[in-house]
Amino acid sequence: MPTLKVNGRKVTVAEDVYLLEACRAAGVEVPTLCNFDGLEPWGGCRLCVVDMSLAKWDDDWFKMVTACNHPVEEGMTVITDSERVLATRRVVLDLLLARCPETPLIQRLAREHGIEETSYELNPEPTDCILCGLCTRVCDHIGVSAIASTDRGWGREIAPPFNEPPPDCIGCLACAEICPTDHIKFTTSNSCRTIWGREFEMLRDPKTGEAVITKAQAEHFAARSGVPMTYFETSDRSKRLEVAKTVERLRVVKS
Ligand code: SF4
Ligand code: FES
Structure with a gap:
């Protein structure tokens, strides 16, 4: 070691x-x-x-x-x-502040490194995307690769192919949840989830009725893992209730 x-x-x-x-x-x-x-x-x-x-x-x-x-x-x-390390970090944050002047995470980090205002030309169309690549990498990791970075310079962004609703997306939200700036927007209701311009049917827990996972995600995970679909549509609350019932039964047997 x-x-x-x-x-x-x-x-x-x-x-x-x-x-x-x-x-x-x-x-x-x-x-x-x-x-x-x-x-x-x-x-x-x-x-x-x-x-x-x-x-x-x-x-x-x-x-x-x-x-x-x-x-x-x-x-x-x-x-x-060291002085040059801190100076390099300041340049990185100065550039990011020019690209994302309204993003609280970047504002905070810049401030912590002594930068109140960027010394570069401001992005005419401010964005919260810092191009960290976490969303595309987690999407690849899950085995979907539905989004990628496109264009160059100010216009560089994360998008699905041809900016169309991505056919490979499974609506798992991994990209939105990993994004450090909450740049990726989505909505989830009891029956439907929307992200990247696509709508996904939600599966509900058969016992509690909670919306748990998109049908596309459950199918993807079931196909990759060989685990039955029913496992993925069972909510955490439902699993906890099952455990509680089992503990209760054990207590009855013991007494
Ligand atoms: S995770 Fe968020 S900030 Fe990072 S590249 Fe993706 S959209 Fe941009
Ligand atoms: S290069 Fe190391 S955290 Fe980004």
Whole structure:
């Protein structure tokens, strides 16, 4: 298990983790925007940059890397708050503030890094999409790939193919739930869910009547896992009620 130093604190971590995890284990916070536990790191936002040096390098030789996807090595030295690291993060946030001037998450992070106003030209059409790629990656991960990033510059955005309701979407909401800025809009009622311009039929729990999951999502998961559809349309409340009934029966048998 490699031992490294983060801002002077020694920490030992598992072999196959990235610097971000080592920083967290050392109690050092590193800001991130495109990282999510459970998804492969992408290194897209560049906010998590840190300085690192290998044991075999000269003492004053450091390289700037993204902590979320740089593997740990024995004897590494990591510095998360050097002047050039903080300056790089400021540039990232300054650019993001120009693209997303009304987005509370970016405003807060920018403020924390000493930026009140962007020094770049403001996006004429402000958006909340910070292009972190979490939505497209989680969609790929689920095995659907219904959305992707399109265009360039200011106009770059996340959209389904040809901006049409995506035929592959299953209405699972993974993209909307992972989005750190709540940019992806949806509605869910007892019978119907809408997202990306598509409408999905909701399946209801047969006992409680709650809308649980879209039919398309249940079919997708059932086909991938071999687990029967009925499992997916049972609500958490229904499962808890079943457990409660079982406990009650056990109590009766015992007394
Ligand atoms: S829509 Fe949300 S999750 Fe997707 S890239 Fe934009 S900010 Fe990230
Ligand atoms: S969190 Fe590491 S590059 Fe985005």
